[in-house]
Amino acid sequence: MVSEAKISIKLALLGDAGVGKTSLRRRWMGESFKESHLPTIGVDFSVRIVHEENTEVEFQIWDMSGQDLFRPVRERFLANSQAILYVYDVTNPLSLERLRYWNQEARVAIGGDRYQNVCSLLVGNKIDLVSNSKETLPRAREILRELTACGSSEEDKAIFLTSALTGENVEEVFTYITKKMVKRILLNKQES
C-alpha cells in the first residue's frame, strides 16, 4: 500500500471587522452560524484535515481580528502564511477597497520576496443579503490584480462569492485552495 504524503497549509483570513471571517471558518469547520458579531480577539485558530491527490493536508486556519489594535498580533501570525483569503462584505463596498490595506499589512508582515509565493484569494461574503452580488466583481478583479493570485491567468477563479449563513460556495473556496496548494507543494518537492 502506498502511504499518503503529508503536508500542512497555513492559511490566514484577513479583512475588515464584521465581514464574516470567523463565520466562514466556523462554517467550513462544520460549526453553527452565529447571528451576533462576537469580534475575534487577536487571532482564532482551527485545524482541519483534508485529503487531495494521495496527500493528507493539515489545514491550519489563522482567523485574524479585523480591528486595528490587533495589528501587532496579526503580524506575528501572518509571517508564516502560505495562503491568504482576503474577505470583503458584498453589502459594504468600502470593505472591498480596504483589501488593498490588508494586502499591504500582509506584504509587510511576510516580507516582499516571500509574499510573491503566497496564494491569495478574494472572497465576497454575505451574498444571501443581496440579489446582485456579481456587481462587485469588476472592482474585485481590479483589486485582485494588485495582489498575487494563485496563477495570474486564473484571476476569475480566484474570486469567490459566498454566504457563511447558507454555506453557498464555502466548501468551494477551501477545495480550490487545497488543490492549488497541493499541486504547488508537490511540484516544488519534485523539483528540489
Ligand SMILES: Nc1nc2c(ncn2[C@@H]2O[C@H](COP(=O)(O)OP(=O)(O)OP(=O)(O)O)[C@@H](O)[C@H]2O)c(=O)[nH]1
Ligand atoms: N447574512 C449574513 N450574515 C453574515 C454572514 N457572515 C457573517 N455574517 C454576520 O456578520 C457578523 C460578523 O461576522 P464575523 O464572522 O464575526 O466577522 P469577522 O470578520 O470575523 O469580524 P472580526 O472578528 O471582528 O474581524 C455576524 O453578525 C455574523 O452573523 C453571511 O454570509 N450572511
Ligand SMILES: [Mg+2]
Ligand atoms: Mg472574527
